[in-house]
Amino acid sequence: MAQQAAKTDSFAVRHHFLIRRLHSLCGLVPIGVFLCIHLTVNASINAGAAEFETQVGYIHALGWLLKPVEIMFIFLPLLFHGVLGLQIWFSGQPNVSTYKYGGNFRYMFQRVTGGIAFVFILYHLWHMHWLGAPFGGGKFIAHGEGMTESAATAMQDVVFGVPASVLYGIGVLSAVYHLANGIWTSLITWGITIGPLAQRRAGYACSAFGVMLAVVGLSGVRGFKTFEPEADSHMVGVDTDVPPPFVKTVSDPGGS
Amino acid sequence: MSKQVTVAVKRQDTQTSGSRWETFSIPYEPGLNVTTILQRIAANPVTVEGESSTPVAFDACCLEEVCGACTMRVNGRVRQACTALVDNLLAEQPDRITLEPMTKFPVVRDLHVDRSAMFESLKRVHAWITADGYFDRGAAPRMSQDAQEDAYPLTTCMTCGCCVESCPQFNDGSSFIGPAAISQAVLFNEHPVGKFDANARMEVLAGDGGIADCGNAQNCLKVCPKNIPLTQSLAKAGRAATKYVISRFLQK
Numbered sequence: 001m002a003q004q005a006a007k008t009d010s011f012a013v014r015h016h017f018l019i020r021r022l023h024s025l026c027g028l029v030p031i032g033v034f035l036c037i038h039l040t041v042n043a044s045i046n047a048g049a050a051e052f053e054t055q056v057g058y059i060h061a062l063g064w065l066l067k068p069v070e071i072m073f074i075f076l077p078l079l080f081h082g083v084l085g086l087q088i089w090f091s092g093q094p095n096v097s098t099y100k101y102g103g104n105f106r107y108m109f110q111r112v113t114g115g116i117a118f119v120f121i122l123y124h125l126w127h128m129h130w131l132g133a134p135f136g137g138g139k140f141i142a143h144g145e146g147m148t149e150s151a152a153t154a155m156q157d158v159v160f161g162v163p164a165s166v167l168y169g170i171g172v173l174s175a176v177y178h179l180a181n182g183i184w185t186s187l188i189t190w191g192i193t194i195g196p197l198a199q200r201r202a203g204y205a206c207s208a209f210g211v212m213l214a215v216v217g218l219s220g221v222r223g224f225k226t227f228e229p230e231a232d233s234h235m236v237g238v239d240t241d242v243p244p245p246f247v248k249t250v251s252d253p254g255g256s
Numbered sequence: 257m258s259k260q261v262t263v264a265v266k267r268q269d270t271q272t273s274g275s276r277w278e279t280f281s282i283p284y285e286p287g288l289n290v291t292t293i294l295q296r297i298a299a300n301p302v303t304v305e306g307e308s309s310t311p312v313a314f315d316a317c318c319l320e321e322v323c324g325a326c327t328m329r330v331n332g333r334v335r336q337a338c339t340a341l342v343d344n345l346l347a348e349q350p351d352r353i354t355l356e357p358m359t360k361f362p363v364v365r366d367l368h369v370d371r372s373a374m375f376e377s378l379k380r381v382h383a384w385i386t387a388d389g390y391f392d393r394g395a396a397p398r399m400s401q402d403a404q405e406d407a408y409p410l411t412t413c414m415t416c417g418c419c420v421e422s423c424p425q426f427n428d429g430s431s432f433i434g435p436a437a438i439s440q441a442v443l444f445n446e447h448p449v450g451k452f453d454a455n456a457r458m459e460v461l462a463g464d465g466g467i468a469d470c471g472n473a474q475n476c477l478k479v480c481p482k483n484i485p486l487t488q489s490l491a492k493a494g495r496a497a498t499k500y501v502i503s504r505f506l507q508k
Contacts, residue, residue, distance in 0.1 A: 013464045017501060020468035092424045092471055098332050099422050099475045107424060107473035185472040188487075191495020195488055 023084045024186050026077040032179045034074055039172065039213060042220030045227055060142045082118045089115060110181050113174040120171030127164075165225045172217035180210025259284035261342060262304070262352040263293055265312050268363050275363075279304045279352075290330055290337035290345075290355065291316055294367075312355075313366040321481055324416025328367045329356040334421040334479055337367075358421045374415045377437035381460050385450045397448040410443040410489065412482040419476035419486060431465030435476040438467060439489035445496065458500040467493040 012019065041059070045052040062069060089111040096104050126132035128140040184206040187193040193202045260281045268275040281304050282288075282296045291314075298311035316326040319338045326337040331345060331354055345353050361369040399407070413436055420426040420434035441457040444450035461467045467490065476486040 009464070016464040017462045017466065017468045017497065021498075021501075088471075091427075091430045091469075093427045093429075094424050095422065095475075099478065101473075101475055101478050103472070103474035103478070104424070107471055188472055188491045189468075189470075189494050191491060191493075191498050194491040194495065196485070199487070199491075 019084070021189075023081055023088075024182075024189050026081045027179070027182050028186055030073045031077050031081055032183070035175055035179055036213065039176075039217040039220055043216045043223060045223035046219055049227075056142050078121065082114075082121075085111075085114045086118065106181055110178060110185070113178040113181075116174040117171060117178050120167070120174065123167070124171060160224045160227075165221055168221045168224075169218060172221060173214055176210055176214045176217055180206045180213065183209070261288070261293070261346070263297070264352055264354045265297070265366070266354075266356040267312065267366050268357070269365065271362055271364060278309055284342070286343070288342040290328075290340040290342070290353070291319060291326060293342065293353070294337065294355075313364070313368045315368045322414060324414035327358060327371075327416040327418060327421075329358060329421075330354070332356070334358060334418045336416065336481055339481070358417055360421050360426055361417065369417075371415070371417050374417055374420070374434070374436060377433040378415065378440060380433060381437045381441040382453050382456050383437065383440035383444060385444060385447060386453055387449070393449065393452075399448060403446065407443055407446060409482070409484050410439055413439060413484055414482065416481065418479045418481060422475035422479040423471075424473050424475070425469055425471040430469060432469035433460070433465050435470075435486040435490060438470075438493050439484060439486050442489040442492050442496070455500075458496060461493050462497040462501050467497050470494070 041052075041055040044055045060066060092107075092111070094104075094108045094111070096108050126135055126137040128138070130138045132138040184199075184202055187202050188199060193199045261284050262279060262281055264277055264279045266275050267278050280297050280302075282293055285292075294312050294314050301309040301311050303309050314326060314328065314337065316338065317323040318325070321336050321339045324336065327334060328337055329335075330337065330340045331349055337355075342353065355367060357363045357367045357369050361371050361373060364370050415436055417436075419436050423432070423434060425432045426434045438461065441461055445454045445457055470490050472490075474487050476490075480486055
């Protein structure tokens with residue numbers, strides 16, 4: 001007869017299924033959705049500093065709510081997804097050297113890219129986020145005290161040389177692969193794509209999504225790598241556009 | 257001198273002893289398969305170094321890829337020895353044929369492994385139809401032609417172990433029951449009488465070691481000698497588990 005989960009089993013064993021499904025869900029919403037927004041906002045630097053600051057402004061319009069939202073919907077899900085993901089990785093025994101099938105490589109890459117993304121996100125948080133400030137990082141400031149800093153000027157201070165660009169490129173591509181393949185496997189996990197044809201079609205759709213998101217993500221990295229504040233009209237104060245009401249920029253020193 | 261076939265066999269005397277390689281040289285014959293090679297070695301167990309050895313222990317029964325007993329790793333890849341034809345193997349890798357026991361089961365001796373874990377998984381998922389009980393359940397409802405055609409491939413599973421051998425998620429560190437048992441649970445849950453025990457099977461599929469442990473590497477589909485649509489069964493189990501857990505939560 002089937003064994004029911006016994007009361008003596010650990011919490012993780014009794015709720016194994018729910019924990020795994022929560023892991024899958026977390027990767028899609030909020031983390032996957034956040035990744036799309038984050039990469040799209042960053043890519044807006046290619047349209048100039050003003051556009052980028054407008055986009056950053058929309059996020060920071062949350063004000064004091066930003067930190068609780070960030071913790072609840074980004075950091076906690078990421079930590080849960082990442083730590084459980086590492087445990088899942090180490091519970092498997094990749095065997096691509098013997099079984100050289102496309103699906104098997106996809107399986108291995110899902111774990112490797114997840115690991116790279118996990119390490120990269122830790123570095124990225126140190127590098128850009130206020131969490132990293134006490135440790136000599138935390139370079140990104142959306143709009144600083146005294147209005148001498150802005151999202152785009154802050155990016156000037158960030159060393160975005162070749163090594164950082166390569167690192168960010170690898171991090172972005174890993175995260176994008178992990179999400180695109182994660183969507184494909186989650187469609188199977190949740191029981192949406194059942195047959196081989198449905199799974200193949202979903203594969204095309206997820207690949208197309210992944211390629212598009214990779215282009216968006218890499219264009220953001222390229223945008224910051226090649227960004228020249230001196231050449232950006234917005235940054236030297238000759239921009240005639242009305243700045244968004246909630247974004248205080250260098251070109252608007254008096255504050256409005 | 258006639259053409260010889262070099263065969264390297266991974267040998268192990270007892271369940272706990274270490275393993276060693278022995279190499280044999282067998283006269284080539286057209287149509288030779290790996291089971292015959294092992295019989296030729298048994299007839300003259302002398303290694304290429306000229307040392308006297310013992311016949312290689314292996315499991316075999318039907319010799320026509322129906323029972324799954326002779327499953328082993330041939331040139332590193334899991335399959336049945338009886339349908340591993342030497343001509344094809346030499347075309348892939350001309351210098352030698354390697355024979356090893358499966359890695360996911362305890363070795364009894366040489367190429368003979370104990371596949372009890374497969375049968376324990378079948379018992380866990382209640383992979384049978386309860387036909388006898390305290391009362392007569394009457395005639396079973398009829399299955400449609402389509403349902404029969406969907407079910408038939410799943411019934412050809414011979415519990416050989418290829419799927420779990422190639423599955424990166426099935427190992428000592430994981431409680432995953434593997435694709436074969438999950439596919440059988442799906443088969444019996446779709447059967448008009450087997451359905452009566454569907455909830456008992458779903459408890460296992462939606463539990464520790466159940467469908468949530470599938471990693472979607474899909475090696476099982478590639479190595480299955482019976483071409484069973486295992487990934488389809490796994491996805492069906494995923495869908496059924498999603499529905500089952502939600503309705504269990506809402507009906508409590």
